[in-house]
Amino acid sequence: MAELTRMTATEIAALIASGEASAVEVTRAHLDRIAAVDDRVHAFLHVDADGALEAARAVDAKRAAGAELGPLAGVPVAVKDVLTTKGVPTTVGSKILEGWRPPYDSTIVRRLRAAGTVMLGKTNMDEFAMGSSTEYSAYGPTGNPWDLGRIPGGSGGGSAAALAAYEAPLAIGSDTGGSIRQPGAVTGTVGAKPTYGGTSRYGLVAFSSSLDTPGPCARNVLDAALLHEAIGGHDPRDSTSIPAPVPDVVAAARAGASGDLTGVKLGLVTEFSGEGAEPGVVAAFRDAVDALTKLGAEVVEVSCPHFQYALPAYYLIAPSECSSNLARFDGVRFGLRVGDDGNRGLEEVMSLTRDAGFGPEVKRRIMLGTYALSSGYYDAYYGQAQKVRTLITRDFTAAFEQADVLISPTTPFVAFPFGSRTSDPYQMYLADLFTIPTNLYGGPGISVPCGLSDGLPVGLQIMAPTMADDRMYRVGAALESVIGTLTAPEL
Structure with missing residues (x-):
């Protein structure tokens, strides 16, 4: 049933709940699709076929017993390889963790399993989520299904490419400076960064602890909202988790699909109204803004004068936090170990391991961060960047x-x-120029397809106040109601 791979997550879940298709059939269809195209796309680093079919059989057994299924039960999902998965390799796109099989699930993965979704495997990414193109993966780049010679964005290019190539109807990403939204934009898919603290970081291999935010990726806004609802909410294992319920993002997406934005004010950020963007991107964006005004929205220009400093501030804060977080990869506790022949001291083993295990971009950011935190420079660099963040x-x-x-x-x-x-x-x-401010603020943002430029997808970003994630889903669904979803060329 090849057509199963073209369906939305909502449609698949309905088929399974009604008995018109089994979760096993759906899973096999997607595994077959992966087998057919992923040698060219390279969206996946690991495909867990046995685990996926076992999970699918459990869903079918539950339905056969008459139990009520959740809204995403039986729906396949691809997981960015930054989240720990018990017994399944978690590499974070790095050689330093090659072959590591964690002894526990991240909270996001536990919630995916509890929701009855079927995890297909782990997707490719820039090493330790440091990149905007997935070219910095230690395991080779991922191709964009719109043009396999082009990047699928980063750091979560594997998750976005899996969606665009119809290898999975849902995926999980993580967003530190745009790593969900930017891949969504360039692959013609939907990528949402929740409010920081609205989704748990427990089991998310840390890059920048004050910025990292796991979130949903899908081919349409409603599916993203359903996935957001499934993975969101307070987690006592994460000290930065917000002790509040997830905003009703699903109801907002359904309301937005009616196409009525009467009374909604859209703030057009003057600093990001197109300066520095390609003409085709600006044209598609402006057409989308016109479409939103026809749905009843009012557009007002707002100035955010300090957004222009977001990029340099981010590239001091994020590397500083990564230089601290990545110190744990020392060749002693877990992962790669190089030079431990009994003739070398501990520091030399650590140095050899990190030299062999970390790629050039990770090394660059560790050095940037270590310098910014060093004695005599902390206030001038890291301290000043935090003031800009304020x-x-x-x-x-x-x-x-x-x-x-x-x-x-x-x-x-x-x-x-x-x-x-x-x-x-x-x-x-510069790929993350427009997305980084949201991470520094901690609010939610979503990228929704808004058209094409030279035959390639363009995304419109919607940013909302903290814990007002529902607003971005309403506006995104409204835009989708008039522009529709995008379909990549057949591979």
């Missing part, structure tokens, strides 16, 4: 006094060819 938060607060949500392009350009930006880190970092 100013950006104030910009958001002031803007939300004028508008319900803020909108901008998701990324300044469409998917670029492999190798075109790897020689210039700054040009690579």
